[in-house]
Amino acid sequence: xxxxxxxxxxxxxxxxxxxxxxxxxxxxxxxxxxxxxxxxxxxxxxxxxxxxxxxxxxxxxxxxxxxxxxxxxxxxxxxxxxxxxxxxxxxxxxxxxxxxxxxxxxxxxxxxxxxxxxxxxxxxxxxxxxxxxxxxxxxxxxxxxxxxxxxxxxxxxxxxxxxxxxxxxxxxxxxxxxxxxxxxxxxx
Numbered sequence: 577x578x579x580x581x582x583x584x585x586x587x588x589x590x591x592x593x594x595x596x597x598x599x600x601x602x603x604x605x606x607x608x609x610x611x612x613x614x615x616x617x618x619x620x621x622x623x624x625x626x627x628x629x630x631x632x633x634x635x636x637x638x639x640x641x642x643x644x645x646x647x648x649x650x651x652x653x654x655x656x657x658x659x660x661x662x663x664x665x666x667x668x669x670x671x672x673x674x675x676x677x678x679x680x681x682x683x684x685x686x687x688x689x690x691x692x693x694x695x696x697x698x699x700x701x702x703x704x705x706x707x708x709x710x711x712x713x714x715x716x717x718x719x720x721x722x723x724x725x726x727x728x729x730x731x732x733x734x735x736x737x738x739x740x741x742x743x744x745x746x747x748x749x750x751x752x753x754x755x756x757x758x759x760x761x762x763x764x
Contacts, residue, residue: 577731578604580637580673581724582628583716584661586620587611589628590716593635594706594724601728603706605635606721608713617656621663628667639674641727643719646680678726683719686726698722 577597583590593605609627611620632640642665645658668675681691688701699718703710705725711718 578638579724579727580635580640581720582640582642582664583719583723584664585716586656586660588714588716589624590720591631592717592720592724593637594728598729601706601725603708603721606712606717608717621659624660625663625667628664629671632671632673637673639676640668641676641678641723643683643723644677644679676727678723683722683726686729687722
């Protein structure tokens, strides 16, 4: 599965394409989309939109995994990130890319097994899982890789869980059928 991981931000948005299956993941592309700080916020958001559309067109992901917003004490920063995240979601939707969203804790748990892991630990684990020595660029790029890896791992877990549930449901159906058959035989 070809997953576009996205760590949204107004100044820098990390994007990464991770392909394969858990245990056999390959990093195909990792980059940081940057906007120019001297331009207006509206212009930066428009540029971000266009850059995400271009990334979708050139990288052709099957699904996008986007990190949800972590609210910090700085409201202004949180608002800027939320605006950028909205633009990213809009661009992905416009391109017809399916979207999965994960909290930072879910991403850290999927990658490190610990929801309070620090950024250096996440970056090391992501590099290890992708079979590379290090993740190039800013923390945003490593975070985008982590979100993509998270989707691979959680998607695999979801498939296993749903298969187990289907198996249990079919076993239950068999038991109910047997019980009904026994009742029918016992009725004179």
